[in-house]
Amino acid sequence: MAQTKIADVRAKTPDELQEMLVNLRKEQFNLRFQRATGQLEATGRIKEVRRDIARAKTIMTERVRVSAKQA
Structure with a gap:
């Protein structure tokens, strides 16, 4: 699996980011x-x-941070 591009990460929704983070932490533990x-x-x-x-x-x-500035 190749390194994730920052543009791909920015395109994800907050739920997808959270899921990605959980999966990466599991992979990190396994490694x-x-x-x-x-x-x-x-x-x-x-x-x-x-x-x-x-x-x-x-x-x-x-x-x-962006959402906090807008509020």
Whole structure:
């Protein structure tokens, strides 16, 4: 799975972002578990997932700030 583009993340609805975040956290847990047991082959995927989580959280925070300014 390739790294998520920021434009793709911005196009998602808040519910889709939340679902994406949950899925990424599950994947991150699984990757950490594989690394601990010595079964992880794609070590670079950990970094990609971590950055994708940061992207999703950043967009969510931006949307909260914009809605707070408008209110």
